[in-house]
Amino acid sequence: xxxxxxxxxxxxxxxxxxxxxxxxxxxxxxxxxxxxxxxxxxxxxxxxxxxxxxxxxxxxxxxxxxxxxxxxxxxxxxxxxxxxxxxxxxxxxxxxxxxxxxxxxxxxxxxxxxxxxx
Amino acid sequence: xxxxxxxxxxxxxxxxxxxxxxxxxxxxxxxxxxxxxxxxxxxxxxxxxxxxxxxxxxxxxxxxxxxxxxxxxxxxxxxxxxxxxxxxxxxxxxxxxxxxxxxxxxxxxxxxxxxxxxxxxxxxxxxxxxxxxx
Numbered sequence: 001x002x003x004x005x006x007x008x009x010x011x012x013x014x015x016x017x018x019x020x021x022x023x024x025x026x027x028x029x030x031x032x033x034x035x036x037x038x039x040x041x042x043x044x045x046x047x048x049x050x051x052x053x054x055x056x057x058x059x060x061x062x063x064x065x066x067x068x069x070x071x072x073x074x075x076x077x078x079x080x081x082x083x084x085x086x087x088x089x090x091x092x093x094x095x096x097x098x099x100x101x102x103x104x105x106x107x108x109x110x111x112x113x114x115x116x117x118x
Numbered sequence: 119x120x121x122x123x124x125x126x127x128x129x130x131x132x133x134x135x136x137x138x139x140x141x142x143x144x145x146x147x148x149x150x151x152x153x154x155x156x157x158x159x160x161x162x163x164x165x166x167x168x169x170x171x172x173x174x175x176x177x178x179x180x181x182x183x184x185x186x187x188x189x190x191x192x193x194x195x196x197x198x199x200x201x202x203x204x205x206x207x208x209x210x211x212x213x214x215x216x217x218x219x220x221x222x223x224x225x226x227x228x229x230x231x232x233x234x235x236x237x238x239x240x241x242x243x244x245x246x247x248x249x250x251x252x
Contacts, residue, residue: 002243020160020200027235033243114248116125 008043029071
């Protein structure tokens with residue numbers, strides 16, 4: 001067994017990175033590896049509630065993030081500084097997320113066996 | 119000795135990270151470590167496209183990865199969903215889709231094995247180090 005951190009760094013719809021990252025998280029969850037999903041930089045935009053991707057003819061993969069629970073992925077973390085810099089408060093997010101100061105996330109990353117950045 | 123899994127996210131052409139991945143992979147093997155697999159994801163699946171031709175005076179990383187496969191049996195795993203989206207299919211898929219695509223052969227280099235994220239995750243679960251090249 002390996003502990004896995006998956007870091008999202010990109011905004012949700014400009015590239016498929018967020019979708020591919022979600023696939024990765026769910027696969028590791030399905031194989032019962034403990035997964036923590038982390039949102040940093042523009043990646044925090046993936047967490048915003050009330051987005052309407054259909055309006056730009058884009059598949060809504062964000063709603064699939066609700067499946068995290070089913071795959072026992074319960075630890076969702078975002079960068080508090082990245083949120084503040086973008087004017088996003090925690091109550092605007094689509095799911096319960098632990099907002100940690102970015103400096104602490106550096107320490108957190110040292111605790112995982114594998115870190116995958118998307 | 120440590121075990122390694124390498125993830126390649128970038129295409130075979132116009133990306134330095136593809137070359138870095140190859141050099142890193144060669145070093146892992148040459149230093150006696152256990153390279154369990156190289157997994158090609160996102161644009162990385164372009165490495166398997168037999169229809170891409172790189173000028174002979176430029177580094178063709180696919181040839182390098184194939185050499186690792188031939189000399190050291192390193193599995194080159196191709197993410198099937200990422201490959202399908204980018205028009206990289208093997209002969210069997212091509213036959214299945216021949217009616218639709220009017221194409222009788224695929225373009226996946228036979229050195230590559232069609233795989234999925236599941237295979238990658240299974241290997242990661244028993245591997246010491248996972249290294250990405252983007």
